[in-house]
Amino acid sequence: MLDFLKRRSYKEEIMDDFLCQGEVVNQTLKELNKINTYLGGDQLSLNSVIKLMQKTPQQIFEIVDLGCGGGDTLKLFSQWGSKHNQDLKLTGIDANEYIVEYAERNCQKILNISFASEDVLGEKFRARRFDIAHASLFFHHLQESEIVELLKQLIAQVRVGIVINDLHRHWLSYLFTKYLITNWSKSEMVKYDSVLSVERSFTRPELEKYLRLAGIENYSLSWRWAYRWELIIWK
16 A cells, blocks of 8 residues: 555545536536446445345335435436336435536436535434435545544434445555546546545545444445445444
8 A cells, every 4th residue: 555545635625615616517527427337336326225225125215315416326326216116206415506506407307306505414404314325425525523423413314224335545546546537537626536535535444433433333334346335324
């Protein structure tokens, strides 16, 4: 491991500026969708959510996507629900209202998806209830204390469980991102944030520590390609 990867970085990504807007955001969201599709990130999220739904079958599931970005993961969920006759009520949450506007345009023809611009640690969101909370590439944007706080909050908000899909901090993942993703990308935000995302991501002991601090014991934590952690928490 590269020495600086032994500890999480707490530098802010460009995406962490909730006022960020314009074509750079649009280009970034389009590229992130391509990356997640090509490397299987969105499919990992869907597979994890299906595991939760299969354990507690019901007529309709209310699912929230934290840090929803352009809404493409929710699109995938909706398509799966339609194909398998499973009713889904899908909500995307993002603190950046400009990203929410993009997501609304991107998903405007899909009737079971809605969006809101809210702080997931704020009172308004805390009052919401869902069956399943999903977060892909979201938790690495948070400080350690925020991660523990949000885990405690979400386990009280959900009726079925939580899915967290995030990056594994590893030197191979770092080098792949630094020398391949950044050369492919046309977005300055992706070029900067993608490398920093790896620096801010997690090792297994770190995730296990956060879960322990949050008092969560009923979970599975698995390594998945490409350098992802699949964390499924049962209520």
